[in-house]
Amino acid sequence: MQSFQIHTAYSPWFALLCLAVGVGVSWFMYRRGGPWPTGLRWLLASLRALLVALVCFLLLEPYTRRVRQEEIKPKVVLAFDNSQSVGLFTQKADLTRTLQGLDALAERLRKRGMEVVTESFQEGDSAASSLASMPLQAPFTNLHALLEKGENAFKDQNLAATVLISDGIHNQGPTPTFQLYNAPVYPLALGDTIPKRDVVLEEVQYNKINYTGTSFPIQARLRHNGFSGTAMNVLLQENGKTVQRKTVSLPRGGTSQTTFQVTAAQPGKKHFEVVVQPVTGEFTHLNNRRHAYLEVIKGKLKILVAAAAPHPDIKALRSALRTNPLLDVEVVLGPFQNPSFKTPYDAAVLHQIPNASGVGTDWLRRLRSDKVPTFYILGAQTDFNSFNALQAGVQLNRPSPQFDEVQPLLNQAFKRFSTEPIAQTRVRNWPPTAVTFGEWQLAPAAEVILHQQVGAVRTTKPLLIYKPAAPTPSAVLLTDGSWQWRLTEAVDHGSVQIYDELMTHMVQLLANRRNQKRLHVYPVKDEFETSEQVTLQADVFNAVQEEIFGQTISLTLTHNNGKQTQHRFKHEQGGEGLPLGNLPVGVYRYTATTRAENQNHTDTGEFVVQEQNLESLLAVADHSLLSQLAERSETRLYYPTQLAQLEQDLIKADFKAVLRSHQEEKDLLEQPWFYFLLLGLACTEWALRRFFGTL
Template sequence: MCLAVGAGYAALLYSKKAPWSQAVNLGLAALRFVLVSLLCWLLLGPIFRRDTTSQEAPTVVLAVDDSRSVPLYSPDSTALRNTLRGLDGLAERLRQAGYAVQLRTLDTVAPAQVARVRFQQSATNLDALLTDLQDSYQGRNLAAVVLASDGLANQGRPPVYADFSYPIYPVALGDTVPRRDLRVTDLRYNRVAFAGNRFPLEAEIGYDGFPRGGTATVLLRENGRVLERRQVALSPNQRLQRTRFLLSAAAPGKHRYEVLVEAQPGEFTQLNNTRNAYIEVVKGRLRVLLAGAAPHPDLKALRTALLGNDNFDVTLVLPGIEPLRAQQDYDVAILHQLPSRTGEGRDVLNYVRSRRLPALYILGAQSDLAAYNGLGTGLRVSGGTGAEVAPVVNGNFTRFTLDADAQARVADYPAVPVAATDAQVGGGAEVILRQQQGRTRTARPLLLVAGPAGQRQATLLTEGSWQWRLHEAATHPDDRAPAYDGLITRLLQLLTQDSRRKRLDVYPTQDAFNTPDDVTLGVETYNAVFERVYDQQISLTLTDEQNRPRTFRFTNRPNGGPLRLGPLPGGVYRYTARATVAGQAQEDRGELLVQEQQLEAGAAHADHNALYQLAQRSGGRLYYPQQLQQLEQQLLQAKFKPVIYSQEELKDLIDEPWLFLLLVLLASAEWAIRRYSGSI
């Protein structure tokens, strides 16, 4: 059809008598025929198929445990460096054989060569390293992983219990022979104590290399001052001894107690001779009124989360089952589906309003939304039960923060039904969790807080949060549900913050930081009518336990994030912040805790048995540094094959640039010939 259109068009145009020769006329007709035929064909939208193939060489990953324990438990540093150079040689020969070789370490950025690895990581999470490799190379040609490690993992789940889709060939580093050593292996204590009470602290002392026994001196110190001294017998038939201290809780605040076992001659390291206990002394428990319109799984989840923290005292109230004791005082209330459609729990609502208690409202199918809208919580809701949504942490919320692990757990929570289809956030309200519907993240709130200090109100727009705690406990059976529990406890602590209305408010974004963490402080400034103001010059003096001050100066910006102090050594720090707001000097004081963890020196020797089990479970084999040549032969004899990928691509012909040029060329040629021959 396209050819017929082209032929007809050319015949119609060039059948008349022309001022040029017959040959030129036929040539022009041919050009017009081809041009019109091509245009008609392109109008039909032709497509063509393009098949492309690519080849991916088999990849071998050299995963190096660059934690501090590797050189600590390697008696010969020269032999360790020779092993690293041997791994570089192995990588080069594998590349020459056609393999792709990649280097990974516990650090996020790996050096170009194994010999340049610096063993500086303060913790070892082999499971995270190996799981990240599995995720990164999913669907790709990952042939094998060579893991150079001492087998000591002190974070994450034990990798021997995980299933990996690739064979692992461990290279065992370090020495498995116990050397003479004394160490504080564990401290057992309650993290919260009440002022004026006495509380126990139990220290576990591990030892090796004392065949004739002996005694060890254990000291308990605070701020360098020895509080108590104990003598512990080192029985030759045991490797652990325990000793118990009884302390008196001093003034409220954060306290660090140091347990030290004095070094003895011949110990191979003193890094593990000290451990710190971090205890917060409080005036009393936070009294929580937990009330619901009816029995519900949420109530059990919330009660369990709070009772796991010694800082909370929980009273459950259910209309007709557990009545309200009006003579009892509370610090904060959790109101589950109150106010309710049935009118249950009016006495609880009246009690909360009359006492002006901070409250967390949890909305559900039985909530009276109209009555809730009259409470002035900073949120107005309407509509019935909405679609199921999953929680997403709002990264702009800085009154408290969740660490990366907790945020990952929250992101994995199941979707739950939201209590209202429409939610309007009022001025001054801050969103903690947003709603995610399917794969779409929305700006709609799921959990928010509003109001001034001492009168804050929070709202959770779902009655399904019990599913979050259940899911977290099921997927992380070793540590229950710290993300859910931490979110609830920190929310209540935020609601009950000091009711004094401070115009300069500086606060730690976490209850406690670890030494590798970036220490951050939230900063808020207010004008005379307690409206948030920004661009204020603030000076902060941070003082450590030796009374050494450091000064920071900064300006708080809208959406500027918290003040970042960077990693700090372990200890209790006190800070004083000063600013001039609207011509008036303002000051705020507080303290923060940085926990020092000597994780890498907690063992007595390397754990090659764990590496052997990991190799057996994954289909690999354990090798030692002197067996790198056998490892190379094993990898080469496996004859891992490259993977060929074929991809079919359908493309519109009209998108080809050369076709456009051809059309322009045909039209230009016809125009030029006609012009040259004396007619346009």
């Protein structure tokens, strides 16, 4: 239903004045008669009066209002848990019969005036013609995300109810029983709650970082149901070959564990598989195998943390860096002795050095001469004139004794290392810290990691920067109050993950540039899930280690099975790198080459794609979770044999359609039809006068 209205910016009574003007002009023109009959003269006068009145009407700033009402039918979402566990642990014939019954139920609801839509875990599945034709391929189950997906898609479209079709197995994301949903949830339980006779390789524990020549453990934990006293063979395999074998007798208690001791002579990423050999009577063999991906390195990176004086930042930095087993952290506080540097440092963190009192100058000079990549943390005691001379990536012109209280803002365009999705929100909530007031000038090669926010104003001023160029790679943090960020994160979230990762990634980025390679190709993460897109980034440097752009990089990727694929991408400033898409499980190695300044340069590396295999860990449905969800929605739990009851309850709920009005306003001056109306009136009058007499 639509309605069309005309309104004016002034009182509509002025329209009578416009009509009076039109009548007056028409009377003045046609008062003396003419060569026309009386009826035609009245018609001509009316056309002229209407034309003049409409032209005067424009002075009232008229506008049109179009009101359209539409009826929005109640929507019922069939949220289908099409995860692998549903296909694994629900009888195929029963599942097919249930899904076909739901498709028929959906058609009957549509005939009753409801709009029924389907949702599943994967975007492409919604295009399936029926629930029965949806593939059961989702590698994990996040029931909250599934319910929220339907709510977000139809929150403004009269969402009446959500039918959750699931086995209740939930292994990722927030537990749905503790969430609030706008529409009532009607759970339909699939699967079987009776435990099956099965042996499950529940977990494999190992250190992800290990060192060459040392022995490290890989521990496997088994869980079983119905196999007490059975002897199981557990194998440790590398590259498809069995390297160790253990025999485990399964106890009555249901769990057991065994440990393999492994020694690796060569550095690199290693891929082991722990395999439980199947026995007769197991429900499934899909949960008898788990992967272990670990890295063997030659030694730790040596990191120096030097401060001119004790400060809360030092404890926060030391605690953050020591969370990474790759880093060997040494802390030195002023006043300093003469630097001995018994072992070379891979990177250094200097807190308020260069210092206004000269503390640490000898250490700074020695680090500069050894070309050690340095992370500078500035504060009230920093000697800014000496710091500007370091060319660390940012300079402060005309430093002031005053300070700005600024909050950090994460720069999403920075791609040299990845951050967790929650980082943007958490970093934004970190407390303000003091930054010396002045004109901060960024070097051309420097990249901003954190921006400054002053009050509610987001600025482009840097707070944390990274410079990969000569004379040595460096990073600069413009505040000495970052310890407050770590403390706030611990209080607000019970975890300091984001702060610790930011600092460790920053130091690792500096330390890994110490090799002075001209070409550096690296993955944005060391480990990817099969559901994640693998992306590689690259840096190219000239002879003095200044980053350059525009090179074409050729890359050969060696897959886990030995297959090789060729790739090419352009190295551009701010570019997205090389997206490789989703890759199967395995260890991947690559060789990259490019030509810069008439020389060929090569780099190699590797990364891991792993799969958690969450869906096969439990061979029993969790209907208690679905029952709790129904209780919170004040509905009930349904089973496949109760589809008729589900249909009756949905009909009995008597979901109502919603009438929604859409209003559109537009100036009359902007609408062509009005000008055609004026032209039509003028042309009609002219044509009649021309045909029946004189102009």
